[in-house]
Amino acid sequence: MRAERLTVVTLGCVLGGAVLLAALNLLTAPASDLHAPNFVISLVGKYLCYAILALAIDLVWGYAGILTLGHGAFFALGGYAMGMYLMRQIGVRGVYANPTLPDFMVFIGWNKLPWYWYGFDHFWFAVAMAMLVPGILAFAFGWFAFRSRVSGVYLSIITQALTYALMLAFFRNDMGFGGNNGMTDFKEILGFPLNRETTSVGLMLITALVLSAAFVLTHAMTGSRFGKVLIAVRDTESRTRFLGYRPESYKLVVWLASAMIAGIGGALYVPQVGIINPSEFAPGNSIEAVIWVAVGGRGTLAGAVLGAILVNLAKTMLTSALPEVWLFAIGALFILVTLFLPRGIMGLFTTCLPAVVPEATPDAVPGIAAAKSAASEIAG
Amino acid sequence: MSRGPREGRRCRRSSPHGLFACVLLTVLLTLSAPVRAQQEPFANIASMTADVEAQGVTALAVSGNPRAATVINALRDGKLYTWKWPRPDCPLYIRTDTGFVDARSGAPVTTPAASNLRRVIVNDSVRAAIEIAEGALDLSSPSSAARLKAAEVLFQASDPGALALVEKALAKEHDANVARVLRQAYAAGQLKSGTGSVAERLAAVRELAARPDLSTRSLLSSLQSQPPAVAAAITTAIGAIDYKLKLWGLAENVYYGISLGAVLLLAASGLAITFGVMGVINMAHGEIVMVGAYTTFVVQRVIAAFAPALDQFGLLIAVPAAFVVAGALGVLIERTLIRFLYGRPLETLLATWGLSLILQQAVRSIFGPTNQDVSSPEWMSGSIAFGGLTLTINRLWIILFAILVLGALMAVLRWGRLGRNIRAVTQNRRMAAAMGIRTPLVDALTFGLGSGIAGMAGVALSQIDNVSPNLGQNYIIDSFIVVVVGGVGNLWGTLFGAMILGVVDKFVEPFFGAVLAKIAVLVFLVLFIQRRPQGLFPLKGRVAEA
Amino acid sequence: MTGATLLYLDGVTVSFDGFKALNALSLVLEPGEMRAVIGPNGAGKTTMMDVITGRTKPDTGRVVYGENSDLTRLDEPAIARLGIGRKFQRPTVFEPLTVHDNLMLALAGDRNPWFALWARETPSERARLDELLTTIRLVDDRDRPAADLSHGQKQWLEIGMLLAQDPRLLLVDEPVAGMSDAETEETADLLREINRTRSVVVVEHDMAFVRALGVKVTVLHEGSVLAEGSIDRIQDDPRVIEVYLGR
Ligand SMILES: Nc1ncnc2c1ncn2[C@@H]1O[C@H](COP(=O)(O)OP(=O)(O)O)[C@@H](O)[C@H]1O
């Protein structure tokens, strides 16, 4: 089947590319033309984290039809969990040389570690929290939202409100997460100094592995009977109810999985960029992540990965060359993709993947009329 | 960075309070000062300590000394000199064009060696005291407004030393308002002086209780060692004042809430058309508001350059201009973008988000990233006092404007030809088309109408917020909340939603602070949508479900 | 209630903004029965189906199904799991999914997401699917997306999905609207066939079709039952004639 081949190709590209880059960094002389400099390694590591986020978004948007404008929140929460671990690792090397309290806490006059910082001196705990905290938040949110049948743009807007509210909350100093400045100046992870190049190569390779694992996982999920119900729910939710399915529980499961994947992406992101602060929660970030998926091709997992990497590559190149053009470019991208490329780049290559997005009708208005009357018949 | 100037504006707005605090401080310090002002009205005016100097200014102003005005003016103009080192007689000189005169008598003096003199320095707190003092000196002005201000200053000073002056003024005063404040000032001074019989003091407390504000309260609570009957009366009076202050505080919060609600209403009215009636999720709505604000800026610039005489009417011209500019932009957006996305709300959301980024960057490229200076005409500045409330006039105008816009919008929708067509098209597009209504045109005009209203909202916002490329972003989420809470497609609901949100925001804010208030509102929204996805005022029947 | 009734609507009233779409409607269906429900536009036929399937909650009245379960307290999935299937007027199948997947999702079984994550097709399921594909004549199209099917094929696929659900009671809303005479006849045959093992409620306008079914007919008018009986009796009833011709 074509989808299977595509999966293999994507996995090969991600893993092979990562290994190749690592080799070019470690095994070639810095002066050599083939040498991959460190900044390229950390950039690629960053892109791969974004690709994990894109997979998470595609899972809920592409397959379950939930347009999330707040997935950056789960990503950032995962990032904060890892940031807390890295912060605790600084220990006495901080400016205030306090063995337990991070610098910013000393600075605002705290003298005791708040209870929610307990355990973050263990790596495994931080990793668990990077998945659990987004998971719990997603579960609580989804439980309410899906059961009361909030959907469509309303859901999108409240996901945006969610990340916005979290951003405001994390900006506060007394939350105990470093306020405005967030957390930075990390020293080491699991004993490996973060400023050493082998560490960044290692992190990049691990990210590639995690991305592949997430890819295989989401692929299995969407290919299963569960995935087919999701697609049914996405396109004709009320019909599935009359077949005896509860769309809300399916959405909740996929939403939860997606939030946890995003959290892991964030946890990998922080050690590679060296900072986490509340601006990661900015609604704009989450929406930008949605457009990666749209560019690559919504409803195809390979497309999500491809879109995340391509758009961010373009962003890196454009913002360094012509900073003020970037906003024009991303804005135009939003418009052009939704108008002319509803199935993204993958739509150009493939025509009959199992999870096609309904083709846009050129004369939209009569199209809707038909769709609406069909929908309203089912609806009542 | 974008916050700075706005804070500045807020400070300026609150400056009466600052002044008031200054005065209060002055009063308290006067009381504790070792040299009592009434002994020698000029005693402290040349003090090296700014606060003492400020007290000296006040003391001089209320002393009734005939030279007070001259000396204070000289101080203001930097013409007051004193001996360089302290001398018990504290000589004061005023520099004239020709030389020096003695400040106390006005008699020319033989020029003291300039090297022996220092100019009396005026800093901000002294300048504030001077401003008040100049008011107090106006007690004999023919304008009753000026006299009222002066009486107010005397009340704030409540200096026992000024009792004679107040009494004199009271005898001459024929304006009831001024006389009342003078009586209050007299009562205050008398209570302060600690003289007078119990009956007199009780009368004074009663007099003061008629004026339930913060300054009276702090005056009353500062009085000590009073006879028991008077002390009891004072406690009762303070209790009564506290109660009234609380009521006024409540009213003030409601007013702030309503004025915030009016701003939200303006921002949301356009959205109520594009989102509520047409069902188009326009994430660039805030940017259209921003374009309206920039139109105001451009209009003001053009007027300043070509027709300075129209200066005061800039805003009146900006309103239709912003409507036209934003409306045209809206029609353009509808024709080139939105119309291809009808029925696909999620795609519309993404595309219009992209549009908002482009509009922001375009404005940033053209006008620069910094805030633009939009001025307020005179008829919109100032404030009016209403009981214990101070209502700023620009807010009042905005409330009025919001009501007018909403009213006009409702009228257009109900009685206008366009309104009829809009309703026809939204209720049954095919039938409307069959009846000969050009539905694409109606779509474009509807979107243009909503955008035009957003543009007018921008004109209003330019008066209270920074005109910067980020202007729109601050309102988009709130506007959506308003429309959603009010019920989609229902203008009364929009009005109600805006007011609820504004008032709730202002009431939650004092308890939780602005950030948590915002979070609380968002959490409320999330819960609200889940409880009542159709809003508070759902449309009934099948129309709502189609 | 007697154990003999399958479905019992007891004084069901539904009002929208004061307008009564159903007005104290009562109706009894025996197990294994096929019932035709007719009535002019707006009589409340679809609303009645909405009430039975849990889509609309009645203001008053009960809907008793089988052994004293009151359907008005359940939601759509719960009612569907009790064995009530519904076919809409317009064919609604899951277009991006293949014919095979459409049927598989409808197949009776566990509806739990956790189960669905791990489910593999069992041999008995495969056998049942093959059987269904043959019944609805889509064996050759089993791996085509449903979107590619013709209108008629979609109708059949939907009927296949209903059968896959293995319901005890089938509600069918205007199945022959827009069909040719031949197709109409074929559909009548199919419904009779289905009725051999299940109870069926058919809503229809088409008198010829109802006559072809040859079952007991209930006439709805303004939300309540106007008449009930065989088609011949109904067609002679002056009140029914008045309702149909008077408008
Ligand atoms: N959700 C609703 N809101 C308002 N009126 C409705 C709603 N559903 C049905 N109705 C009204 O109830 C009446 C019965 O509708 P329906 O059951 O669809 O009739 P039928 O299927 O017999 O043609 C109609 O007049 C219809 O307008």
Ligand SMILES: [Mg+2]
């Ligand atoms: Mg019907």
